[in-house]
Amino acid sequence: MEKVTKIVVMAKQVPDTRNVGKDAMTPEGTVNRAALAAIFNPEDLNALEMALQMKDRIGTATVHVLTMGPQRAADVIREAMFRGADGGYLLSGREFAGSDTLATSYALACALRKINPDIIVAGRQAIDGDTAQVGPQVAEKLALPQVTYAEELLDINSTQITIKRRLERGTEVVISPLPAVITVNSSAKECRPRNAKRVMKFKYALATSELATADDKRKAFIDERDYLHIVEFSAADVNPDPEQLGLSGSPTKVKKIENVVFQAKEAKTLSAEDADIEALMQELIASHTLG
């Protein structure tokens, strides 16, 4: 590789599970998406910042966001454009529904083969699943080296990248050849804010399927401006093996879902007797609060 020209950030739109109310879960035990705001997965914002820093250092590279999801996930791409990304790719279609991490990483890998980036950056994990599997799986599928738990970009040139990793008991500095996949921790630098001029420039950016429903005036406006087009890939566009997509490509089987409903209970008064305390201990152990 002569120089880094294309950086892709994998980002996900997730339900905001950080401040959940009592209606966060449906009675069936699934996430009640209607009750939770759809947000940019927080660690993906850290990843975007690191990608933008790479661009700042290299000067010539572009940063694009790749996201898989329904049409409204294009919001994530626009948000990234407001903060500094040059554009994005929306990977969307019914074929992808029901994907577990394996099917997701497969689909993303197919798209990435088509895009052919020099560096892939992603958040360590998403707050809806907390698996931290997708980034590493993508690296494996594309046979690229991976640097996980990245906290700081130390150096980058056309052949290698130097990253500080945040580990359980300290940090380590690693040098990886490029291309590579980097997954970024929340301890990395926070993402820069939206930029006023970029917001005004990109506010009308639409993905292809969104454009189809826009009014004629808006359509004409966007058609005259390439930078307002968000690329949209259907399943067919990325040449996948259909068997490995969506539900059929997802070996994860949900054995059981336990519906834990948060309820504010009345305070419980215990006497100072050993028996009462013993009973409480048993109760806490039984409920897996302790032990």
Add this chain to the structure above:
Amino acid sequence: MANFYTDNKDLQYHLSHPLMKRIIELKERNFADAAEYDYAPQDVEDALDSYHRVLEIVGDVCGEVLAPNAEGVDHEGPRVVNDHVEYASGTVRNLEALNAAGLGGMTLPRRFDGLNMPVTCFAMANEMVARADAGFENIWGLQDCAETINEFATEEIKAKFLPRVSAGETCAMDLTEPDAGSDLGAVMLKATWDEAAGVWRLNGCKRFITNGDGDISLVLARTEEGTKDARGLSMLIYDKRDGGVKVRRIENKLGIKGSPTCELVFNNAPAVLVGDRKMGLIKYVMSLMNAARLGIAAQSTGLCEAAYREALKYAAEREQFGKAINEFAAVREMLKNMEAKTLASRAMLYETARFVDIYKQLTHISHDRSLDPEERSEMKFYNRLADGFTPLAKMFASEYANEVAYDSIQIHGGSGYMKDYACERLYRDARIMNIYEGTTQLQVVAAINHVTKGTYLEQMARYEQEPRSEATKAMAEKLVELRKVYEQVVERVETIDKETAGYKELHSRRLVEIAGYIILSHLMLRQATEVEADYLNPAKIFVKYAAKKVAEAASYINSSEASDVELFG
């Protein structure tokens, strides 16, 4: 995820004012920029949408970065290192965030990389910044110095400095000296022409200079040797990159501690002239001060908002006698009055900002082409209103900032006197607002002319003609009554003043305040007519309070004899 714009419906209401359409038309001049700049709007609706989005960014940075930093900045403060200012670490982070968001040069034309937004929107941004950290607003808000450069400097000077402001460099206005505070005509800092270098050289000292070590400084200096008054003063730009100015010390202040108030020593510092010689104080500082006064009105309104919110929150959480203290009538009344004063300050601020926008923009247009007669009279009309309203806006907002901050501590009780709650910082920060950029007493001096010339009375008559809802009718009638009281006391004062010089001066603050209470009440009524659910009750509360204040001032004037001039003499 605090956002000081989206959590404030009142700000959003003011952005939707009908005059905004005219302001945008003037600001965008047939939307010609759209062909050249990818961030320029296509039409009025598009521009408003962009304003809304940009203010949302400001609100986000204020809520997420500035406000959490405010306490640390207040404790740490700036310091002098090697003759220059080093900001508190929080201040540095604030500037980084605002610059990353691209919020420099908010009002500047696009050809200087600005956002070309109206003064009204800039005032909104300043209000939010001040709500987050009033001291920081001083540093950031000084970008309005660039407006003065844009209005009066040559194209060459503009092209050199304005893009730097847009990129986030900070400004200062170096006016006051040890012996020239309110009396700026006494400024002595010397500017001499250096023929060899082709620049002016500045020598002397300035004191009480906010952000005195800023990147780009507007300096008021004496270019005419041997003169002693305002006519010998000119306006110059000093560029920090050139060197020649040392920060001798930073003042240790009661409040706004994050804002470095500097004593500066100029030693052959090079500078370039803005506009014409001898017009420094007479023309340019007046323009600069008017913008700065609007800035303080915005800062004060932001402080009102912060102090009111702190009180509201505490009153809901604090329990005494088995219930939250906001259930006690005495506390509730205070809170409602604080809210009404905050809303009234804001109403006055943006009414004034809109007037400024229209006449400033027409002024800019008049530099490029001659205005038609209709535009000329429009410019004159709004110029007069802006001049009349600016001192009122500054005076009322800054006095209310003090009152609301005072009450905020009162509601916190003993805890409010401790350093544990933000209200004590707000109280200290507020105290300068009715002092700097012209004390309240000096705002009265500026405003009294408009009492005499009838600017306020004419505007009251216009407000009386505006449509009012059924629910506000009784209040509207009350305001007509108050206007008659105003006319009566003005007449009394002018009559007695003819015989006894000094009588009008003695009562000028009372006259100006009466005008102000009536005008602010009209603005509240207008809002109550438009959005009854949000504004009817605050309007009722404000009008009650205004009527009391007017009665008090009128009663004082009506019982004041000519001999009082001597009594207070």
